[in-house]
Amino acid sequence: MKVLVVGSGGREHAIIWKLAQSPKVEKIYCAPGNGGIQELAECVEIAATDVDRLVHFARENQIDLTVVGPEVPLLLGIVDHFIDAGLPIFGPNRAAAKIEGSKRFAKELMKKYQIPTADFCAFTDPAAARKYIRQKGGPIVVKADGLAAGKGVVVAHTVEEAEKAVAEAMEDKVFGEAGNEVVIEEFLSGQEVTLMAFMDGKTVKPMVVSQDHKPVFDGDKGPNTGGMGTYSPVPQIPEKVIDKAVQTILVPMMKAFRQEGIEYKGVLYAGLMITQSGPKVIEFNARFGDPEAQVVVPRLETDLVDIMEAVIRGELSKQEISWSDQAAVCVILASGGYPGAYEKGFPIQGLTVKEHNSMVFHAGTSQKQGKWLTAGGRVLGVTALGEDIAEARRRAYQRIETITFEKAHYRKDIASKAMK
Template identity: 50%
Template sequence: MKVMVVGGGGREHALCWKLKGSQSVSEVFCAPGNPGIARDARCVNVGAEDIDGLMELALAEKPDLVVVGPEVPLVLGLGNQLRAEGFPVFGPDKAAANLEGSKSFSKRLMHEASVPTARFEVHVDVEEAIETIRAWGAPIVVKASGLAAGKGVIVAQTEKEAIDAVRDMLSGNSFGEAGSQVVIEEFLTGEEASCLFIVSGDTILPLASSQDHKALLDGDKGPNTGGMGAYSPAPCVTEAIANEVLETVAHPIINALKKKGAEFIGILYAGVMLTEDGPKALEFNVRFGDPECQPLMSRLKSDLGEVLLAAANKKLDGVELEWHEGTALCVVVSSDGYPASFDKGQSIGGLDAVEAAGTTVFHAGTAEKDGNIINAGGRVLGVTAVAPTVKEAQQTVYSALEKLDWPGGFYRRDIGYRAVAREAS
């Protein structure tokens, strides 16, 4: 079959790479793609948020399956328009995508569905938000309600930091429309994990567990980013915990959406905190995580094309997933200065040598200029390896990264540290 992938980041590169290797897939094309994706799929220069352009492309190319990678086109209703033209789509409609598009909607739905989550309040007024912060004390979490590319969450260690964040979002317009509402949340203590599910109507198929590293610096210090690395499986997610998340988080939220007339087809990503009182949902995404997708696709043994088409056609019941043994670990190389300002257009060398050292390099924020790969975004590369243990996967990636020739690149040096410590003990 012919598959159209929408997006141009590391997640989409991993999906195109995996689809290219699927026996069920004869052709993959990607809009807009990037120079790395161009190795695995035909790239068409139509932006991921250009809904009219994407519709024209689909009608011209007539793909057998459309896989929507990023959240923005889903929130804009691309899934609705594609389905109206008869295309099988992997990605939810606009109403279900609101689960990620609005944190206030998501938290209220969790409350309605009795999904275990942190205590919260939604505010549009600065002074009322400040009252809540002073009443609850710190540490406390402040979230921009709308889409903020993974950066709209402030884990404030002091009341002042939280109040500054609220003022910044509601008055300072630091996240634009995304910050016109804020969610104030109780701070939860525990270990965070990513639990992803392929959802097709009433059928929910869990993926292997994974763990993201959202903070910029080693030891989970510094500001939140879109993710600086990930690995799969996550040892903290035992079989019992995985089952508990499926029964107390995934099924209730999908049922709650269905009651509102929003049927879900696509990826449900539950970010969960493993607390002393059990798993609690932090937030939901409606697409593969980035960078979680890179290690997940590296470990997946099953034919991805077959699985996603079955989900799109509501024929997922009875499908089982097979996984390669061992651990896949991805380290994100970002532009130095990310998530704040950074310089673009820097030449990146040594990529072939990095891959020759036993890794797969997934491109995210790259472009091509005069035959050279340059940085064109904040998170630029996802260097990924599969090995029998977390420690070996970690060593392979960091050893390979020594061959990267990009002085303006930055990466954490401790991705997977929790799992490495668990292995050692």
């Protein structure tokens, strides 16, 4: 079969790496792809947001399965367009993807169906938002309502920080239209985990749990990024807590979608805070996490094509899914200055080494005249497998030390919470 993957990051590289292992797959295309992806797939110069051209390409090339990586094309209705054209596609439709596209929509849905989450209030008026912040006091969380590439959330420790976040989002428009409305939430304390699941409109099949590291510097310091590294499993969180999250969050969300007349087919990502009173939702996303996919997908033992086809057919209940007992750790190698301004175009050394227990997923790279160059904020995701977190972590850091480029930055404490 011929497969088209839409997207250009480390998540898409990990998905393609897994799809390439399927005996069913003869050819993979990626639109637009990146430097590393082109070793496994034919990259085509079509933007992930150019839905009409993607439909045309899939039809012309007789694509048997299209897989959508990022959130923006989902919110543009790529799935609806493909279905209308009679083309098989994996991902939620536009109505379902709104769970990620509007934080207010997600919070109101959770409130309606009594799914545990932080108390909140939504505002379109900055003065009213500031008044609410002063009433509540810090710490408090300010979120841009729309998509902000993982950077629209500020955990404000003081009232002043929260008011500044409101001004930046609503008045300075640092997140564009995404900040026209803000959601202000109660601050939750505990450990964050990511619990993703496959859903086919009727059945929920959870994936293995992982933990992301959002702040740019060690010790969870500095501004939030799209993710500086992740690991799976999360041994410090008891299995019974994750089971509770499945029963009190994922299964009720599936039912909530059905009640609302929304058919949710694809991956649902639940970012959770494990509080003293149990797991609560911080955010929902409508696709695989990035960089969570880089540790979850390598632990998947079942053919990913089989799972995706079962989801599309609405037969997920019949599909067995098995996971490796091995641990996985991914460390992101980023450009100096990220998530702020950074330079591109630096040569990357050390990518030719191939190791059995480690994978290097490309996020922001390009290839010119046979040389690898940096082309993004998050450049590479170095993932390693091991018998436990300690071994996987050691292997990931050993591998990352062999890769160099000017002004490279990475966190030295990925997975350290699991070691305590």
